[in-house]
Amino acid sequence: MPPPFLTAARDALGAPAFAMGATFLAFGAAVAEAGLSLPWAVLCTATVYGMAGQLVLLGLAATPGAAVAPAVIAATAANARFLPMAVALAPLLGRSRARWLALPFIAITPWAAAMRRLPALPDADRRTWFLGFALASWSAAILATALGHALAPHLPPAVRAALLFANPLYFALLLAADLGRPGVRGAVIGGVLAAPLAIPLGSAWGLLAAGLIGGTLAFALQRR
Amino acid sequence: MTGADLALLLTVLTGLALRALGLALGGAVRPDHPLIAWAAAVSVATLAAFVALAVAAPTGLLATIPLPARLAGLAAGAITFAATRGAILPALLAGLAGLGFARLITG
Numbered sequence: 001m002p003p004p005f006l007t008a009a010r011d012a013l014g015a016p017a018f019a020m021g022a023t024f025l026a027f028g029a030a031v032a033e034a035g036l037s038l039p040w041a042v043l044c045t046a047t048v049y050g051m052a053g054q055l056v057l058l059g060l061a062a063t064p065g066a067a068v069a070p071a072v073i074a075a076t077a078a079n080a081r082f083l084p085m086a087v088a089l090a091p092l093l094g095r096s097r098a099r100w101l102a103l104p105f106i107a108i109t110p111w112a113a114a115m116r117r118l119p120a121l122p123d124a125d126r127r128t129w130f131l132g133f134a135l136a137s138w139s140a141a142i143l144a145t146a147l148g149h150a151l152a153p154h155l156p157p158a159v160r161a162a163l164l165f166a167n168p169l170y171f172a173l174l175l176a177a178d179l180g181r182p183g184v185r186g187a188v189i190g191g192v193l194a195a196p197l198a199i200p201l202g203s204a205w206g207l208l209a210a211g212l213i214g215g216t217l218a219f220a221l222q223r224r
Numbered sequence: 225m226t227g228a229d230l231a232l233l234l235t236v237l238t239g240l241a242l243r244a245l246g247l248a249l250g251g252a253v254r255p256d257h258p259l260i261a262w263a264a265a266v267s268v269a270t271l272a273a274f275v276a277l278a279v280a281a282p283t284g285l286l287a288t289i290p291l292p293a294r295l296a297g298l299a300a301g302a303i304t305f306a307a308t309r310g311a312i313l314p315a316l317l318a319g320l321a322g323l324g325f326a327r328l329i330t331g
Contacts, residue, residue: 015313022320030285036228047236052274055284061231071231076238081270086246087263091255099247106243108271115264161285162323165294168278168286169301169319171271173312176305178268187265191272195280198273203283210277211270219265223258 004125008132011117016109016133017140019170023051024141026163027058028148029155034062038149045145049107049138051167053079056204074204081211085111092118093127102127105134112174116181186222190214289323290330297323 024045031041036058048054053075060071086106092114093099110133117133118126148155155163178184194214198206225233246263253259278286279294286294300322305315 015316018313019316026285040228040232044232048232048239050239053235053239057231057235059284061228064227066227066231068227068231068234072234072238075231075235076242079235079239080242081267082239082242083246084263084266084270086243087250088260088267090247090250091260093247093251095251099251100244103240103243103247106246111267112271157285157288158327161289162320162327164284164286165278165289165297165323166316166320168275169297170312170316172275172279172298173301173305173315173319175268175272175275176302177310177312183261183265184268187268188272190265191269191274192276194269195273195276198277199281203277207270207274207277210273211266214273215266215269216262218269219258219262222261222265 004121004129005132008117008129009136011113012110012133012136013140015170016113016137019166020109020137020141021144022163022166024144025148025151026155026160027051027054028145028150029152029160030055030058030148031062031145032149032152034058036062038146041145041149042142045141046138047104048075048079049104049141050079050082051108052081052203052207074202077208078204080208081108082106084211084215089114093130094123096127098127102130102134105131105138108171109137110134112171112178116178183218183222186218187215190218289327292330293323293326296326 028041044054056078057071057075060066060074089106089111093102113133114130121129175188191211191214194210197213198210201209250260279298297319301315301319304318308314
């Protein structure tokens with residue numbers, strides 16, 4: 001196996017896997033609490049693979065007799081960031097067909113790691129690095145979900161809430177570490193300033209609106 | 225197939241479609257095209273808004289953590305991050321410890 005794959009997998013199994021593990025553990029427990037099965041929890045993590053959308057889906061779809069369409073639309077809106085993230089990542093993955101292997105793994109954690117690390121790597125190593133990081137963090141997320149589902153009866157709500165907090169805390173630290181990169185500082189300020197717009201819109205649509213408005217304003221100001 | 229299963233299947237498909245559309249669009253333009261910089265700005269802003277909302281106005285289970293405890297967690301993480309010159313794992317652990325400690329005090 002080529003070294004970039006292993007280096008990336010090792011990187012993923014540090015802070016990223018811890019932050020994801022904590023969040024997905026809390027998600028697994030929440031699925032069990034909602035009365036849905038272990039396979040549903042694991043499939044949801046493995047295939048939706050975006051925590052905001054997963055939480056919205058669980059909240060809306062888990063109640064018996066719930067309407068399917070509103071749950072799907074809201075979960076998709078909550079994960080709409082996949083689109084701009086994939087656009088920004090695409091040039092770093094090169095033009096060969098093999099870049100499509102990255103498709104199911106485009107999610108915040110591997111994306112943030114890739115945007116920091118890939119520009120410094122030779123073109124030939126970038127896809128392998130991304131797949132190494134992505135597969136390691138994806139496996140950690142799946143394991144944590146299954147563990148959370150099994151441990152649910154032993155995890156009081158206060159512990160699960162603290163585990164869920166690991167995710168925003170981790171992203172706050174990642175953003176702080178990236179403030180020196182071109183374009184990041186403006187977009188962070190834009191996103192924070194636009195965040196209050198999300199409150200009246202609800203968590204799914206609000207995040208989409210705040211990101212679009214804050215990011216577009218930051219982009220426009222930087223190009224002036 | 226229950227409603228929850230169908231909702232899961234459809235959400236998986238829409239998520240894959242969003243990622244595929246993004247890869248196709250991003251792969252079709254020059255790497256220095258403004259679309260790429262705009263998409264990166266929107267992604268980062270979404271992440272920043274997510275963090276701001278999770279700390280200041282969370283929903284669901286996160287909302288059961290009192291605001292002072294959320295702020296204490298963020299502050300403990302930030303201080304450790306600065307003190308260790310950007311080490312993320314120690315900062316993350318310190319942040320969670322700060323949150324737990326604040327909850328013990330505030331209840």
